[in-house]
Amino acid sequence: MMNEPFWGRGVRDWVDIQEPLQRPLYEAILDALALQPGQSLFDAGCGSGVVCVLAANRGFDVTGLDASSAFIEVARQRCPSGRFAVGDLSERLPFADESFDGAMFSNSLQFVPNAADALREAVRVVKPGGRIVVAVFDSPEKCEGQKPIGAIMSLLPAGPAASRSPFALSHGATIEKLLRDAGLEYEGIKRVEAPWRYRDLQTALRAFTSAGPSQEAIEIVGAEKLRAVLETAVSPFLQSDGTYLLENAFMVASGRKAP
Secondary structure, three states, X not given: OOOHHHHHHHHHHHHHHHHHHOHHHHHHHHHHHOOOOOOEEEEEOOOOOHHHHHHHHOOOEEXXXXXXXXXXXXXXXXXXXXXXXXXXXXXXXXXXXXXXEEEEEEOOHHHOOOHHHHHHHHHHHEEEEEEEEEEEEXXXXXXXXXXXXXXXXXXXXXXXXXXXXXXXXXXXXXXXXXXHHOOOEEEEEEEEEOOEEEOOHHHHHHHHHOOHXXXXXXXXXXXXXXXXXXXXXXXXXXXXXXXXXXXXXXXXXXXXXXX
């Protein structure tokens, strides 16, 4: 997966600043799964375990997998009731068939080299009748966050990793086809608004610099160049009160495995 050696470097700012802004998305994912207390959930690309914490608070039995060892360490600390492992979603999952009542990808599937294979693996480990929920950015024109994200990505060298854009799956028809081709009964897409508001420029820069691609860019062009590029990218979103507001929409799609 993309940038896994770099994600852990800014993990604290990511957890403290960026994750809380996406709470509406996380709750929508869990609502779409429609699990009951005591049922099991697999979070594919769990990051720092933020959704696992919310799921555990709902009484779900949670398991998470992520390519970043730094994120997995944070996940274990903040969700001690969960089970977490370092792993690659582009490989066979280390779980038996029909292990979980549901599975989810929260802004992770678009970064897997072969999303279709990763989704089929998730189907394999979900029990008959279970749901799989995939959440991704909506189309770039509905996500003002694409401006700073695009600025960051422009600093990375061309190649297979850079080609896996955060918006690679940001089309409703693409997600629907993926779910159907994986053998799931397609249940539809819900669009969720999750605005990103930062109290000042420094907070916005810390949030965007915490992401793995930014940390990779620092190694390539240096921190000063990245900061200059980000300042330019976020400048249109300065509000009269000194905050920075970027409106964003996400798609939450669900499919159900045949009973």
